[in-house]
Amino acid sequence: MEPNSLNGENSDKRIYVGNVDHRISEATLIKMFSPFGKIESEDFLLHTRGPKRGEPRGFAFVQYSTKEEAILAKEKMHGRLACGRPLVVRLASEKAVIDTSQNLSKGSGVVISSRSGSTSGQMSRSAKIAAIKNKLKTLEENDSRSAKKQKQLEGSSP
Template identity: 70%
Template structure:
């Protein structure tokens, strides 16, 4: 199945905003992103259960009226500091495609090579889950490292 088939006009005008400091509010997020176009929806995600229930999850989605507005906001806001943290701004479709690629190439590949991809019930084994989490953390560290290098130059 072609992953590009998931992208449409709506997903191309929807931004993923990550690495949000927990002090950033919905109102502040909208205020910062509104100069780049007409925001038609905003999804600020919260923990719904567990010990962090009611706290922000550190990411949000903003839907602009056009893909051009979304691309402009992405260009202007990606890497910009907010409460001392560089924002990660991508088209929501890019975030989805990146996660699919990471999960299939890194976590899945590691689990398959180690022979622990699944047990008899078809679920990932504990060691495969741990390997997937370690790979995700490594990828995040590399991403932060490259973002810092870009800021320094």
């Protein structure tokens, strides 16, 4: 991955893939997104501590060689079911804009497995941390809504 892959010209070639089932491996993710263009790199996020250490975190980033390939992947894969879960696919530049408003005060406990081998710059790391925090917030909100719906369903039973 380029040092400024989330900035400038590379951010529009990079997609965020969220709501990835833990059974989907890095290789499977690459196979799923390969038909849309040449993948230059991908970052598959893993837990670094706790009982899930080493297990997939539930989201990844894929960088294509052109913006058009990234847009095509987004259009074709957003909402597609994978292991029974709808994938959330956005351009990373869209995700970064949303994430910059999030609080960056806590550590994330995430390690990134990158196929391209080079290290990321500080801005890129902050953007990745923001993406992780935003995803966690979304998951917590969805869990909260699901629990409320379940309680409403249980309360409306005769």
